[in-house]
Amino acid sequence: MPRPSVRDRLLAAGLETLRTQGFNGCGVQDITAAAGVPKGSFYNHFDSKEALGAAVVDQYMRVSDERLAPLQDTSLTPLRRLRVYFAAQVDMLVETKFECGCLLANFAAELADHSPLIRERVAASFAAWARRIEDVLREAQAAGEVAGDVSPDMLATFMLGAWEGAVLRARVEKARAPLDGFLWLAFDRSLSQGTPACTR
């Protein structure tokens, strides 16, 4: 295997450092130190920490992509696939003691007002993620698992928002209850059993 390029090492270290420290919680030097490259080499590859931050959003989406595999598992019903996918994310968050959370949500909270470059990259990544969920919801509608008269786009956005909010709450509570509540209300109760969460 070829040795990773300096750029690849900066990207990997940037992802790790920005996820754990936050964008404003670290400097370029923390990232070059984590990458094991001279500080001066940073600007050969990225114009600014902001430019690295934007590239890190894409890198995060690439490394997260494999986690979406359950959504392709056609041995399960569409809705079951979604539940398996989110339940695996819950397990991962519990294993990592709720640390770091979701880079998209963290950058949204920290940078939406300060970096149009990163804000747009985060928006595009959220939209791509929502589309993956929307596709499965559309299948679930075709299979009769989900009401057919709700926009799957709107439902995917709502579901992703409910997930991100549950992750934030779990992180401050250091407890899985908000995540289990999400799974139960989004899937076991509302979606799967025909007995909605909030309706008589």
Next chain:
Amino acid sequence: MPRPSVRDRLLAAGLETLRTQGFNGCGVQDITAAAGVPKGSFYNHFDSKEALGAAVVDQYMRVSDERLAPLQDTSLTPLRRLRVYFAAQVDMLVETKFECGCLLANFAAELADHSPLIRERVAASFAAWARRIEDVLREAQAAGEVAGDVSPDMLATFMLGAWEGAVLRARVEKARAPLDGFLWLAFDRSLSQGTPACTR
């Protein structure tokens, strides 16, 4: 009216500065400058920026408290009260061009792993807010507006999470659609009309 004390000015300026810049996006000097007090006076009132951050969480809850007034408006049904409350927050976010968002979510994202002091304060504030919503949901259950066999605690947590996630998404999209989707799926469709969002 008496002149606000230095501590009160630091609290007000701290809330404004930490909300707009993020915790790690500003320093003590930015806060003392915004408060119009000498930098040296800061440590007469707070041990650290972290201590001010924790006090700012409480200050945020105090100034946000009046927004909860619609939840007391018994001329409306319990569920209607909740919708009016959240719809007013949507209007405010639209007016302010989705800037700043919610301090609790922002501190959760930025500081959950770094400041136990602020994390616990944010957790307590989320819990207090959720209890206010839970109380109205319990009334809605008693009034037959919401299914009686779902824990109002879990439902309030889910609703607050869906709200926070929608706010984050609206902030990166610079668009109200995720917030309108929240209102529609949480209230118009799921809760009020007896035709749930996600169920046949």
